[in-house]
Structures are given as structure tokens and as C-alpha cells.
Amino acid sequence: MRAILILTSCLATAVLAAPTEVIDLTKPGTLEQVAKDNPQHYAQIVAIIRVAEQHSCEQALKLYRANFTAASNIDCLGLVILTSDPPKHRLGFTLDTTRYVTVVTIKTPLGKLIPIK
Numbered sequence: 653m654r655a656i657l658i659l660t661s662c663l664a665t666a667v668l669a670a671p672t673e674v675i676d677l678t679k680p681g682t683l684e685q686v687a688k689d690n691p692q693h694y695a696q697i698v699a700i701i702r703v704a705e706q707h708s709c710e711q712a713l714k715l716y717r718a719n720f721t722a723a724s725n726i727d728c729l730g731l732v733i734l735t736s737d738p739p740k741h742r743l744g745f746t747l748d749t750t751r752y753v754t755v756v757t758i759k760t761p762l763g764k765l766i767p768i769k
Contacts, residue, residue, distance in 0.1 A: 677754035693747050696722060704728060704743050704756040716745075723747055733758070 677683050677697070687694040700720060703712050709728035716726050725746040734740040734755065744753040 672749045674751040674753065677752055693750065693752075696720060696747055697752060700726075700745060701743070701754065701756055704741075705759045707760075709741065725751070 675682060675686065677686075683694070683697070686697065700716065700723060703715050703719075707715065712728055713726060716723055720726075723745045725744070727744045728741065732741060734742075739758045740755050741758060742753070743756045744751065746752070
């Protein structure tokens with residue numbers, strides 16, 4: 653009986669903590685709409701994306717924890733770099749109860765290409 657109560661409590665907490673809305677920032681015009689609807693979120697989104705563009709995921713996660721306490725559930729898939737030119741990676745985070753997902757262009761070289769001999 654006790655296990656059932658604990659499980660029910662955990663599930664209720666997970667439901668309450670889950671984001672109520674997911675916004676895909678890669679869609680055209682979405683970021684501009686966020687700027688109009690929620691300027692505070694917009695400012696935080698721009699700052700978070702700037703960090704992700706300039707740092708590896710591992711470094712960025714440390715900076716997020718130190719500087720963006722309002723952001724939670726930050727996932728930066730640093731080992732999954734999209735094969736594009738320039739390279740990109742996926743980024744997701746939650747502000748208040750809104751989950752934001754985007755693709756970030758990596759603006760600093762994280763390594764160098766070596767031609768095959």
C-alpha cells in the first residue's frame with residue numbers, strides 16, 4: 653500500500669512539473685512571436701542560444717546552471733552534431749511551464765578536419 657502511495661505521489665509531481673506547451677523555435681516567425689507575447693522569455697532564449705553557439709554542450713550546461721536559473725530541463729545533445737555546413741546541434745530547455753526546442757548553429761570550431769592521406 654505504501655509503495656502505491658509513493659508511486660501515485662511521484663506521478664502527480666511529474667504531471668505537475670511537465671511543461672504545458674512545447675514551442676519549436678525552428679519554425680519561421682516563432683521567435684518573433686515569442687518576442688511579442690513574452691519579452692522576458694525572449695531575452696532568456698536569445699541569451700541561452702548565444703551561449704550554445706559559442707561553447708561546447710558540456711561547457712554550455714555549466715554556464716546555464718550558473719547564469720540561467722530560470723531555465724530547467726536543459727538538454728544539449730553535444731555528441732549529436734547535425735551534418736550540415738556549418739554544423740548544428742539540437743537544444744531544448746524549459747522556461748516556467750513552456751518547453752522550447754531549437755537547432756543551434758555552432759559558430760566556433762570544436763575540432764578540425766584532417767584530410768585522409
